[in-house]
Amino acid sequence: MIEVEHLFKKYGDLLAVHDLSFSVKKGQIWGLLGPNAAGKTTTMRILTGYLSATDGKATVAGYDVFEQPNKVKRIMGYLPENVPLYPEMTVQSFLHFVAEIKQIPASTRKEAVEKSISLSTLEPVRGRLIKNISRGFKQRVGIAQALIHDPQVLILDEPTIGLDPAQIIEIRQLIKNLKGDHTIILSTHILAEVTQTCDGVVIINEGKLMAAGSLEELTASLQEKDGVFIRLREGGKEKVEHFQNIPGVDKVSIRDDGFSIEWTKGKDSRDDITRYIVERNWGLLEMRSLAMDIEELYLRVITGETEQ
Amino acid sequence: MSNIWAVCKKEIKTYFTSPIAYVTITVFLVLAGFFFQNLILWFNQYSMQMAQNPSYLQQININQMVFSPLFHNISLILLFIIPFLTMRLFSEEMKRKTDELLYTSPISVKQIILGKYFASLFVLLVMLLLTGILSMLTFVYGNPEVKPILIGYLGLFLMGATFMAIGTFYSSLTENQVVSAALALGTLLLLFVLNWASQFIQGIWKDVLNYVSFSQHFDNMTKGILDTADLVYYISFIFLGLFLAHSVILSRRWR
Ligand SMILES: Nc1ncnc2c1ncn2[C@@H]1O[C@H](COP(=O)(O)OP(=O)(O)O)[C@@H](O)[C@H]1O
Ligand SMILES: [Mg+2]
Numbered sequence: 001m002i003e004v005e006h007l008f009k010k011y012g013d014l015l016a017v018h019d020l021s022f023s024v025k026k027g028q029i030w031g032l033l034g035p036n037a038a039g040k041t042t043t044m045r046i047l048t049g050y051l052s053a054t055d056g057k058a059t060v061a062g063y064d065v066f067e068q069p070n071k072v073k074r075i076m077g078y079l080p081e082n083v084p085l086y087p088e089m090t091v092q093s094f095l096h097f098v099a100e101i102k103q104i105p106a107s108t109r110k111e112a113v114e115k116s117i118s119l120s121t122l123e124p125v126r127g128r129l130i131k132n133i134s135r136g137f138k139q140r141v142g143i144a145q146a147l148i149h150d151p152q153v154l155i156l157d158e159p160t161i162g163l164d165p166a167q168i169i170e171i172r173q174l175i176k177n178l179k180g181d182h183t184i185i186l187s188t189h190i191l192a193e194v195t196q197t198c199d200g201v202v203i204i205n206e207g208k209l210m211a212a213g214s215l216e217e218l219t220a221s222l223q224e225k226d227g228v229f230i231r232l233r234e235g236g237k238e239k240v241e242h243f244q245n246i247p248g249v250d251k252v253s254i255r256d257d258g259f260s261i262e263w264t265k266g267k268d269s270r271d272d273i274t275r276y277i278v279e280r281n282w283g284l285l286e287m288r289s290l291a292m293d294i295e296e297l298y299l300r301v302i303t304g305e306t307e308q
Numbered sequence: 309m310s311n312i313w314a315v316c317k318k319e320i321k322t323y324f325t326s327p328i329a330y331v332t333i334t335v336f337l338v339l340a341g342f343f344f345q346n347l348i349l350w351f352n353q354y355s356m357q358m359a360q361n362p363s364y365l366q367q368i369n370i371n372q373m374v375f376s377p378l379f380h381n382i383s384l385i386l387l388f389i390i391p392f393l394t395m396r397l398f399s400e401e402m403k404r405k406t407d408e409l410l411y412t413s414p415i416s417v418k419q420i421i422l423g424k425y426f427a428s429l430f431v432l433l434v435m436l437l438l439t440g441i442l443s444m445l446t447f448v449y450g451n452p453e454v455k456p457i458l459i460g461y462l463g464l465f466l467m468g469a470t471f472m473a474i475g476t477f478y479s480s481l482t483e484n485q486v487v488s489a490a491l492a493l494g495t496l497l498l499l500f501v502l503n504w505a506s507q508f509i510q511g512i513w514k515d516v517l518n519y520v521s522f523s524q525h526f527d528n529m530t531k532g533i534l535d536t537a538d539l540v541y542y543i544s545f546i547f548l549g550l551f552l553a554h555s556v557i558l559s560r561r562w563r
Contacts (some may be wrong), residue, residue: 050408050561052561052562070414070416078409084404084407084409085404086406088325089325093321101409102413106310145409
């Protein structure tokens with residue numbers, strides 16, 4: 001449903017999105033996960049046609065985002081990071097205005113407004129001025145305007161940011177209820193958001209893709225391999241080959257000031273590796289397990305300690 | 309078309325649900341009324357003096373003595389007031405980040421600009437129609453010709469519409485409304501007085517300055533002279549202002 005291929009975006013000299021590719025299947029909710037300034041908002045603005053890309057391609061439901069922007073806008077709902085609201089309008093008149101500019105025919109407009117009000121449970125505040133309603137309601141008005149034209153695709157930029165815990169749960173439930181009829185991408189910098197609402201995740205940092213896949217795929221691939229990180233008194237590239245010769249070891253790479261050594265899950269090469277090091281008197285300073293779950297993967301992404 | 313109307317309606321509502329439109333229209337009417345009253349008082353006094361000398365009486369012309377200067381005065385009030393009406397058109401959207409809603413909707417930038425522009429023209433129309441009530445009072449005092457008055461009003465409308473197009477352009481440039489109003493006001497004043505400089509230069513530049521400046525084109529119309537060249541002048545200016553706003557908005561996407 002959504003395909004992003006080798007997307008680049010430069011703001012002057014700043015490379016905000018760097019060779020980003022991912023795809024989202026129809027009817028699923030995917031999370032775009034990354035720390036602040038990772039490029040989430042930029043990516044979403046490109047997908048919605050608000051910004052151009054410097055290079056690359058993106059399609060939504062088969063329509064090219066850059067070649068056929070109007071086709072894409074008709075089937076896409078967007079909740080920007082700063083919820084776009086006119087404070088001097090009432091909730092209802094605002095939604096009516098959005099229905100007009102989203103090209104909902106006059107005959108079904110009223111119905112669409114009613115539906116979005118009830119979906120987002122805005123009934124209690126429908127006649128109030130937007131400037132007078134609470135943060136949680138404002139966020140829901142934002143979601144209501146995004147889904148008023150029953151779009152196939154929903155792009156939600158940090159939909160729960162700035163809400164209190166009860167409101168967060170409500171909004172998450174609201175989003176989950178939309179799944180199936182809509183394909184959804186939501187961005188967040190909180191892992192829990194992804195594990196609780198999403199089918200898959202695209203992890204980005206500094207504009208670059210760090211990992212992508214369904215939650216099961218990702219967990220499985222992370223658990224497929226087992227390994228250790230070791231630090232020796234003296235490093236050196238030539239040692240990589242030594243480690244590779246140890247039976248059972250699949251992959252050796254230099255990381256930071258040490259080595260990461262991986263083997264297929266089920267075996268355990270720790271004894272062999274330790275013996276090898278001790279026999280050659282290389283001075284083992286540190287050895288820790290590499291076993292990762294998504295949480296640890298994300299932690300490494302945001303602390304900048306990533307596998308190359 | 310319905311897209312333009314949707315945006316236009318929203319803008320008109322915003323003008324009239326906030327104090328902006330009421331305040332500007334009131335200020336405008338107070339000033340216009342002040343000028344109008346002075347002109348009428350002066351006209352009465354003058355005609356009374358003339359009445360003692362019947363041979364001069366035919367020369368008294370309310371169109372020339374009241375309306376022509378009144379139109380000039382009103383155009384000057386518009387020049388000062390319109391930047392405050394147009395400053396919010398795009399600046400406010402940018403400040404509130406609501407532009408992100410507009411530009412990600414299936415509606416073109418052209419339609420957004422026209423919708424907003426027509427809404428500001430509507431406010432202009434309201435202001436001019438309200439001064440029209442004042443003008444009708446003159447029928448009590450004299451016997452003005454209707455056609456030159458209508459042409460004068462057309463001139464005022466076109467002049468105001470030109471101011472609004474220039475204001476719209478400046479509003480598209482910045483999210484700061486004060487900056488947008490200041491730039492628009494500066495530009496309008498400059499274009500208003502540009503022909504003053506023309507007396508010091510010769511040749512083609514003299515003609516260029518005179519042509520670009522507002523005054524000459526407006527002068528004709530206040531006297532009831534309708535010339536297509538003047539219409540072309542105003543319409544080109546309006547087109548230029550809106551075209552520049554369009555380019556600015558599109559280019560922002562390519563940041
Ligand atoms: N309009 C802009 N002009 C220049 N730099 C920008 C602009 N928008 C975002 N950036 C920069 O691009 C990077 C990515 O920003 P953003 O996409 O907002 O990240 P995120 O949404 O993941 O926090 C940041 O370093 C940010 O400062
Ligand atoms: Mg962001």
